Every structure is written in structure tokens, then in C-alpha cells.
Amino acid sequence: MKRDSLSAPTWQRFRRSKLASFALAYVVFMALLAVLAPLLANRKPLLERTANGWSSPALADYWLDDPDLDRPPSAATFTLAAPVAYSPNTIDLGGRLTAPSRQHFLGTDDLGRDILARMIHGARLSLAVGFLATLIALVVGSFLGAIAGYYGGAADWIVSRTIEIVLCFPFLFLVLGIVALFKPSMGTLMIALGLTSWTSEARYVRGEFLRIRELEFAQAARASGARDGRIIFRHLLPNALAPVIVSSSFGVAAAILTESALSFLGLGVPLPTASWGSILAGAKEHIDYAWWLVLFPGLAIFTTVAAFNIVGERLRDALDPRSD
Amino acid sequence: MTTYVIRRLLYAVLTFFGITVATFALIHSVPGDPISFFAGRAGISTLPPEIADAVRREFHLDKPLPVQYAYWLRGAVTMDFGTSILDRRPVRTRILEKLPATFQLNFVAFLLAALIGIPIGLWSANRSGRLSERASAVGFFLLYSLPSFWVALLLMQWLAVKLDVLPLFGMASNDYLEMTPAQQLADRMRHMVLPVLTLTYAQLAIFARFTKSAATEVIRQDFITAARAKGVSNRAVLWHHAFRNALMPLITLLGITIPYLLSGSVIVEQIFQWDGIGLLYYDAILSRDYPTVMGLTVVTAVMTLLAGLFADVLYAVADPRVRLGESA
Numbered sequence: 001m002k003r004d005s006l007s008a009p010t011w012q013r014f015r016r017s018k019l020a021s022f023a024l025a026y027v028v029f030m031a032l033l034a035v036l037a038p039l040l041a042n043r044k045p046l047l048e049r050t051a052n053g054w055s056s057p058a059l060a061d062y063w064l065d066d067p068d069l070d071r072p073p074s075a076a077t078f079t080l081a082a083p084v085a086y087s088p089n090t091i092d093l094g095g096r097l098t099a100p101s102r103q104h105f106l107g108t109d110d111l112g113r114d115i116l117a118r119m120i121h122g123a124r125l126s127l128a129v130g131f132l133a134t135l136i137a138l139v140v141g142s143f144l145g146a147i148a149g150y151y152g153g154a155a156d157w158i159v160s161r162t163i164e165i166v167l168c169f170p171f172l173f174l175v176l177g178i179v180a181l182f183k184p185s186m187g188t189l190m191i192a193l194g195l196t197s198w199t200s201e202a203r204y205v206r207g208e209f210l211r212i213r214e215l216e217f218a219q220a221a222r223a224s225g226a227r228d229g230r231i232i233f234r235h236l237l238p239n240a241l242a243p244v245i246v247s248s249s250f251g252v253a254a255a256i257l258t259e260s261a262l263s264f265l266g267l268g269v270p271l272p273t274a275s276w277g278s279i280l281a282g283a284k285e286h287i288d289y290a291w292w293l294v295l296f297p298g299l300a301i302f303t304t305v306a307a308f309n310i311v312g313e314r315l316r317d318a319l320d321p322r323s324d
Numbered sequence: 325m326t327t328y329v330i331r332r333l334l335y336a337v338l339t340f341f342g343i344t345v346a347t348f349a350l351i352h353s354v355p356g357d358p359i360s361f362f363a364g365r366a367g368i369s370t371l372p373p374e375i376a377d378a379v380r381r382e383f384h385l386d387k388p389l390p391v392q393y394a395y396w397l398r399g400a401v402t403m404d405f406g407t408s409i410l411d412r413r414p415v416r417t418r419i420l421e422k423l424p425a426t427f428q429l430n431f432v433a434f435l436l437a438a439l440i441g442i443p444i445g446l447w448s449a450n451r452s453g454r455l456s457e458r459a460s461a462v463g464f465f466l467l468y469s470l471p472s473f474w475v476a477l478l479l480m481q482w483l484a485v486k487l488d489v490l491p492l493f494g495m496a497s498n499d500y501l502e503m504t505p506a507q508q509l510a511d512r513m514r515h516m517v518l519p520v521l522t523l524t525y526a527q528l529a530i531f532a533r534f535t536k537s538a539a540t541e542v543i544r545q546d547f548i549t550a551a552r553a554k555g556v557s558n559r560a561v562l563w564h565h566a567f568r569n570a571l572m573p574l575i576t577l578l579g580i581t582i583p584y585l586l587s588g589s590v591i592v593e594q595i596f597q598w599d600g601i602g603l604l605y606y607d608a609i610l611s612r613d614y615p616t617v618m619g620l621t622v623v624t625a626v627m628t629l630l631a632g633l634f635a636d637v638l639y640a641v642a643d644p645r646v647r648l649g650e651s652a
Contacts, residue, residue: 019462164335165342168625168632172587173605177617180609181354257471261591264473265606283477284595288485298474306469313465 013318020314023307030304033120034127038062041084041117049078086114088121088274100292107292109282115292118274119300125275126304129190129259134251136194141201142244146232148202149209149240159206163199171196175258180267189262189269193255200247208240242319249312253305260301276301328640336633343625344400348393351618359385396618405619410611415619419601425495426593426600430585433520437527444528445535446570450562452540461536468529472588476522476595483518491515493597519596523588527581538573542566572643579635583628 015021039046044057086104092112100107106115148159178192212218213236221235262268263277271278276297283293359379363371380386384395399405405415444460451457484492491497497511542548543566551565589602597603601620608616 161335161338161342164339165346168339168343168583168628169346169621170583170586170590170624170628172590173621173624176590176605176609177350177621181351181612181617253469257469260471261473265591265594267609277473280474280477287477287481291481294474294477294481298471298477301471301474302466302469305471306466309465309469 010315010318014314017314020310023310023314026303026307027311030123030307031127034124037120037124040082041086041088041114041120042082043085043087043090044082045079046082047078047080084114084117084120086117088118089113089272090117097286097290106296107290109279109290109293110286115279115296118279119276119297121274122276122279122297123300123304125186125269125273126256126259126301129186129193129269130252130256130308133190133193133197133255133259134248136190137198137251138201138244138248140194141198142205142237142241144198145202145205145207146209146237146240149206150213150228150232150236152210156206159202163202166196166199169196172258172261176262176265176267179262184267184270186269186273189259193258197251197254201244201251204243204247205237205240208243209236212236212239243316246312246316246319249308249315253308253312256301256308257305325640329637332633332636332640336629339629340626343622343629344397345393347618347621347625348396350621351614352389352392400622403619403623405622406615408608408616409613410608410616415615418604418616419619419623422599422601422604425598426586426589426602429516429519429523429592429598429600430589432516433523433527434581434585436520436524437531441528441531442535442574445532446539446562446567448532449536449539449543449566449570450558452543461533464529464532467525468533470526472522472526473591473595475525476518476592479518479521480595490517493595495597495599519592519598522592522595523585526588527585530581530584531577534577535570535574539566539570542569572639575635575639575642578638579628579632582631583624586624586627 014024033040038061039059044061046059047054047056049055084105090113092108095104095108095112097110098104098108098112104114104116106119108114109118144159144162148156174196175192178196179188182188182192218231218236221231226235259268260275260277260280263275264281266278266281268277269275279293279297280301283290283297286293359371359376363376377386384392387395396405403416407414408418411418448457448460480492483490491514495512495515496508497503497515500508500511503511539562548561548565551561556565586602589600590606591602592598593600593602594606601624604616605620607613608620
């Protein structure tokens with residue numbers, strides 16, 4: 001999406017920064033982890049051969065919420081285990097709080113669950129929430145910004161006052177309140193984040209609309225008798241999206257940060273769903289020795305948020321012809 | 325000037341009503357009947373209907389929503405949000421007694437961040453494009469992306485557990501009351517170090533970046549080139565000419581940081597068990613203490629509103645272009 005909507009010179013300018021290219025590669029890597037999580041960390045084998053022929057138990061429950069339900073042991077003649085042979089919720093009370101070892105590369109938590117498996121699945125949650133919440137913010141913000149910028153007058157006044165009101169609430173107070181008082185779940189989290197963070201998108205789109213609505217191509221569309229809706233969504237919006245894409249990269253970073261903060265406070269997606277923030281929350285009680293519970297999930301949150309921020313920053317510079 | 329301030333005030337009043345409507349609508353769209361919820365919490369499985377009705381009448385829950393809103397708003401304009409469901413004390417008192425603790429942390433963090441961040445921002449604006457400046461820009465960017473709850477845990481692990489030089493959490497030691505006043509002060513300050521460090525670093529990055537972009541904008545202008553051409557030293561250009569003009573956007577930052585600080589307080593106060601409004605909000609949310617939740621939501625939003633108003637008026641006083649009216 002990013003490459004299509006950006007012109008080739010912008011992309012070239014983007015790549016001139018090694019740090020930003022690296023950050024983008026890291027984002028892609030994290031996205032792959034998220035998409036492939038059930039195949040990367042799963043107690044069930046990737047591939048096995050039984051009397052019934054070949055099958056892939058890991059792939060079979062790709063969409064399952066809790067892929068950890070017990071299944072009868074099968075008489076497999078051949079199995080290919082997943083790279084990390086633990087599911088995020090595989091409890092092993094004999095192996096509680098073990099330091100990183102060859103069996104558990106990043107150690108285990110106080111229920112003996114494998115941290116690497118939980119982190120791979122946590123990436124899935126974080127990125128899904130980050131992207132979808134930003135998408136909601138993008139749709140809501142672009143729509144309201146477009147209406148405000150195109151019609152001006154009363155519409156603009158109402159949207160601007162609404163933005164002012166939303167910005168008055170401390171972000172975390174609002175999200176925390178919505179998520180905790182309604183049912184805490186991934187859906188509530190995304191909607192709460194999306195509905196509270198659309199303001200910067202709306203402002204950008206509004207500003208762009210004010211700038212381009214009187215340009216010749218907009219006037220031409222109007223002169224040819226196009227309806228308002230068509231002018232807004234077909235002619236103007238595509239031309240106003242560039243700065244919004246930039247801000248959406250920052251938006252993903254902020255959403256991931258907020259999601260992990262909520263999970264850390266115990267008010268995010270309910271347990272036992274693996275989340276980087278909830279692993280960190282579990283580290284609090286064992287802070288005197290379980291350093292691996294603090295280090296790895298924190299590092300994952302930090303690097304992912306930083307990567308999205310760096311990509312956004314570089315995109316902003318690359319889109320601005322004055323820079324470089 | 326006066327018309328500008330009056331218009332700004334009218335908008336603020338309007339925004340205040342928006343804040344109360346939004347808060348009220350949000351809380352009242354939470355599914356579930358509050359009465360049966362609290363009856364259940366109190367261990368009463370079947371509440372006699374006549375008692376439920378009496379409670380409903382007492383709290384005006386039998387009236388239509390707009391009327392309920394009007395009752396609530398009548399209190400809210402004087403910051404009277406009723407009594408807490410937890411301990412039956414007025415919400416206003418509960419908030420007021422926790423505010424100083426939050427203010428204490430944030431004031432120190434804000435000062436530290438400004439004192440360190442602004443000079444660094446000016447310094448990097450002056451060295452724009454050089455390697456050292458670009459490296460520091462990346463450094464601040466990374467600092468800004470660091471999750472505060474992680475930093476808090478790392479600090480706890482290092483300074484409180486491993487080196488054991490600072491208390492892990494809380495606002496005072498157990499033997500606080502037996503200390504001399506000097507020891508009490510030292511004890512409080514020791515307890516403040518970790519939360520303040522956690523609050524400061526991200527703000528510092530914001531201050532540095534904001535100052536840098538504001539100063540860079542100023543440095544590009546003709547009067548700076550003129551000052552340089554006239555032979556004014558680099559240091560004097562920076563501090564005397566650029567800094568004063570770069571201060572203007574910093575006024576805006578004042579208004580923006582308040583909600584940001586309050587959000588950070590929830591996390592930091594929860595981790596360090598610092599007894600301020602952030603922790604109060606967290607506990608109120610967990611125990612579904614609706615009057616406290618609503619009160620705190622309105623109070624924090626109003627604090628943001630007032631900070632923004634203050635920043636705008638200050639801006640108008642300082643900048644003749646705003647003061648004399650055309651761009652508002």
C-alpha cells in the first residue's frame with residue numbers, strides 16, 4: 001500500500017536512509033512473525049504422517065483462538081515439529097521460571113510457558129491491534145476531515161469543535177475507561193484506540209482539502225457536473241492521503257505502545273492470550289531474579305515501536321521536497 | 325486582544341459542555357444496570373424491587389437520560405460529582421487529596437525535562453545536518469519510543485533490586501513517622517527518584533525535538549542571517565535572537581503536554597504505587613466506581629482545557645500577530 005501510493009522518487013528518497021530501510025525491513029519481519037505465528041510456535045507438528053496420510057495439525061487450527069486444547073496422541077510415523085515446539089499456552093509446572101536455555105531460548109514464565117512462543121503470538125496481537133486500530137482511525141479521520149475541509153462552514157465548525165473536545169481527554173484515561181468498562185477484548189481495544197486517535201488524521205485531511213479543493217482539477221470535476229460524494233472520494237481524497245499515510249505509521253506505533261501499556265496494567269486483552277505487555281506484567285512479581293521476563297518482551301515493544309516511528313519520520317521527510 | 329480572549333473563553337465554555345456530554349454519554353452507554361451490579365458486588369443476590377426503586381429514585385435513575393444529565397451537570401459545573409461508591413466520601417475530596425502527589429511528580433519531571441531538553445534542542449538546531457546532531461536526533465527518537473513501564477521495570481531491577489540504593493515503590497518508608505523532619509524529606513525524595521526518572525526521559529525527548537524544530541524554523545529567517553552578517557557571535561545569535569522566538573511554539577507545548585503527563589501518571593503511579601490521581605483512576609476503573617471515574621475524567625479534561633486556554637492567551641500576549649487579530 002505504501003509503495004503504490006507513493007511516487008517513485010519518494011521511495012528512492014526513503015531508501016537513501018539506511019536506518020529507515022532497516023526499520024522498514026524490521027517491520028516486515030515483525031509482520032511475517034505475526035502472520036505465521038501459529039506455524040512458528042506450536043506444540044502440534046507442522047507436518048505429520050499417520051495411517052490416514054499426510055496432514056498439518058499446526059496449519060489446521062490457524063484461526064483457532066486457543067490452539068492448545070489437548071488432542072489424542074496420534075500414531076504418527078513421521079513428524080516435522082514447528083521451529084518453536086511450544087504453544088503460547090502450554091503450561092509446564094515442572095519447568096517454572098527457568099532461565100533461557102537450549103530447551104527454552106528465552107526462558108519460561110511462572111506457569112512454565114515458553115516465552116519465545118508467547119512473544120511470537122504476542123506479535124500477532126500487537127500488530128493486529130496496531131494496524132486495525134490505525135485503519136479505523138484512518139477511515140473515521142479521513143471521512144470527518146474531508147467533510148470539514150470540503151464543505152467548510154457549519155460542518156467544519158462542528159468537526160473542529162469535536163476534535164478539540166476529544167483532544168482534551170488524556171488519551172490513556174479515555175482508552176482505559178472504554179476498554180475496562182465495556183468488555184475487554186481485542187475488538188473493544190481496537191475500536192477504543194481507533195475512536196480516540198482519529199484527530200490527527202482528520203486535521204491533516206482537512207488541511208489538505210482546504211488547499212486542494214479550489215485547484216483546477218477539483219473545479220473541472222465540479223464543472224463537469226460530478227456529485228459532491230464523487231468529487232470528495234474519487235478526486236480529492238486520493239490527493240490528500242499522502243500526509244495521512246505518514247501519520248498512520250506513527251499511529252501504528254502509538255497503538256502498539258498503548259495496547260502493551262493496557263495489557264501491562266492488566267486491562268488489555270484478557271489472559272491467557274499472549275501479549276508483550278502481559279508478559280512484562282508477570283515479570284513484576286519476579287523482578288528480583290527473572291531478568292529474562294523483563295528484558296525480552298520490553299525489547300520487542302521498544303524495537304517495534306521505534307521501527308514504526310522511524311519509518312514514519314523518514315516517510316515524512318521523503319514526502320517533503322524541501323528536505324534532503 | 326480582548327475580543328480574541330473573549331472568543332477563546334466562549335469556545336472553552338462550549339468545549340466544557342462537550343466534555344461533560346461526552347463523559348456522560350460514554351458512561352451511560354456501558355451495558356448493564358448499575359443497581360443490580362452493585363447489589364451483586366455487595367453479595368445481595370435478590371434485591372427487593374421496592375428498595376431497587378427507592379435507590380433508583382434517589383439517584384434520579386428513573387428519569388429520562390437528558391434529565392439525569394442535567395442533574396449531573398448541575399453538580400459538575402461546581403466540580404461536585406457526588407460520592408464515591410467505594411467509601412461514600414465526596415468524589416471532589418478524594419480527587420483533591422490525591423492531586424498534590426501527582427503534581428509533585430510531574431512538576432519535577434517537567435522542570436527537569438525542560439532544563440535539559442531545551443538547551444539540547446537549541447544545540448542541535450545550530451548543528452543541523454552534522455553527524456553529531458543526526459546521531460542525537462536518532463537517540464531522542466529511540467528515547468521517545470521507549471515504553472515507560474519497561475523503563476520503570478529496568479530501573480527497579482537495576483537501582484532498587486540489584487544495587488539496592490533506592491526503594492522499590494511507595495511514597496514513604498514504613499518508619500516514616502519516627503523520622504526527623506530532615507530524614508522525612510530525604511526519604512520522600514528517595515522515593516521520588518525512580519518515578520521522576522521514568523516520567524522525565526520521554527518528555528525530555530519531546531522538548532528537545534520541539535525546541536529543535538522551532539529553532540530551525542527561526543534560524544532560516546532573514547533577521548538571523550542579518551544578525552550573523554552584522555558579526556554577532558554564534559552563541560549570541562542562538563540565545564539572544566533565535567531562542568526568544570523559538571520560545572513561542574514552546575508555549576503551545578505547555579498546553580499539549582498536560583494530557584500527555586496525566587496519561588503517563590496512570591502507568592507510573594500504578595507501577596510505583598504512588599498515591600496520586602493516576603492510581604485513583606486505575607482503582608476506580610477496576611472497582612467500577614462510576615462517580616469517581618466520571619469526576620476524574622471531567623477534571624483531567626478540564627485541566628487540559630485550562631492549560632490550552634492559558635497557552636493561547638499567553639501566546640496572544642506575546643505575539644502581536646495574534647493579538648491584533650487576523651489569524652486566530
